[in-house]
Amino acid sequence: MTSANAPRVLAGHGTENDFVVLPDPDGAVWPEHRLDEALVRRLCDRRGGLGGDGVLRLVRSVHVPDAAAVLGAHLDSCEWFMDHRNADGSTAEMCGNGIRLFLHALVAEGLLDRATCEAGILVGTRGGPRRVGATADGNYWVDMGPAREFGAGEAGVAGRTFAGLAVSMGNPHLACLTDVDVDGLDLSGTPSVDAGLFPDGVNVELVNVLEAGAHIRLRVVERGVGETRSCGTGACAAGYAALAAAGRAEGTVLVDVPGGRLSVQVTPGTTLLTGPAVLVAAGELCPEWLAG
Numbered sequence: 001m002t003s004a005n006a007p008r009v010l011a012g013h014g015t016e017n018d019f020v021v022l023p024d025p026d027g028a029v030w031p032e033h034r035l036d037e038a039l040v041r042r043l044c045d046r047r048g049g050l051g052g053d054g055v056l057r058l059v060r061s062v063h064v065p066d067a068a069a070v071l072g073a074h075l076d077s078c079e080w081f082m083d084h085r086n087a088d089g090s091t092a093e094m095c096g097n098g099i100r101l102f103l104h105a106l107v108a109e110g111l112l113d114r115a116t117c118e119a120g121i122l123v124g125t126r127g128g129p130r131r132v133g134a135t136a137d138g139n140y141w142v143d144m145g146p147a148r149e150f151g152a153g154e155a156g157v158a159g160r161t162f163a164g165l166a167v168s169m170g171n172p173h174l175a176c177l178t179d180v181d182v183d184g185l186d187l188s189g190t191p192s193v194d195a196g197l198f199p200d201g202v203n204v205e206l207v208n209v210l211e212a213g214a215h216i217r218l219r220v221v222e223r224g225v226g227e228t229r230s231c232g233t234g235a236c237a238a239g240y241a242a243l244a245a246a247g248r249a250e251g252t253v254l255v256d257v258p259g260g261r262l263s264v265q266v267t268p269g270t271t272l273l274t275g276p277a278v279l280v281a282a283g284e285l286c287p288e289w290l291a292g
């Protein structure tokens with residue numbers, strides 16, 4: 001079934017952190033008022049909608065009203081803007097798995113050529129510009145900027161209290177290194193955290209160190225979503241915390257998540273996240289469903 005008025009849609013994931021992708025290069029298909037919180041929730045609904053941890057709109061920065069404010073002098077160097085929404089309809093500053101899928105989808109949709117993608121481009125996000133590109137082996141890397149510590153906190157999860165490091169990757173994280181086997185935890189609830197330290201909410205990572213400063217396993221409860229099978233910014237925050245716990249300010253950490261494996265390279269100046277991006281389907285949204 002095809003219809004002239006049916007918006008194009010793709011579905012994909014990065015280490016099984018999955019997204020509904022809406023191509024909207026000229027901002028004409030999904031103006032802000034149309035892609036509202038309620039529609040994002042419906043799209044991400046795993047039974048009544050397509051299902052996903054969030055939505056990524058592929059749009060040129062000039063068509064995003066608040067892009068100039070967040071990108072400033074970088075507006076001209078960021079042709080594209082990753083308009084990310086969490087499954088509950090809220091916006092986030094950054095999404096490490098989403099931005100790799102964003103680049104992959106730009107190429108798949110013919111909006112960016114492969115050579116430019118391999119060289120890397122600057123993408124606008126609500127957390128500022130981020131450089132992202134493809135690796136020779138078909139993965140994607142993103143320069144996430146430096147991890148910034150902003151205190152120590154605790155998370156109440158599954159009837160236990162976990163101590164953690166508050167780390168900003170543009171968005172807020174509490175990375176909790178623990179000896180408790182994270183695979184055995186019930187993460188169906190919302191973690192309790194200090195609202196003073198996290199006034200805008202927080203993503204909580206529960207982390208087992210497999211090899212000090214080199215290899216970790218994590219599970220994550222994301223702000224605006226709940227438990228997901230991966231979180232790119234969370235992997236960076238947890239990698240940074242694992243290195244700090246090993247007394248190091250730099251290094252490369254392998255991060256195992258329920259949905260696969262990511263690599264996080266930390267230097268004093270930046271954080272490089274590398275991992276896969278997968279498109280699963282492409283088609284169109286049914287006007288009848290949209291009108292419902």
Ligand SMILES: N[C@@H](CCC[C@H](N)C(=O)O)C(=O)O
Nearest residue numbers: 092095096097171231232233
């Ligand atoms: N899954 C993402 C992070 C998405 C945003 C997060 N839920 C927040 O609200 O900060 C990632 O891969 O980084």
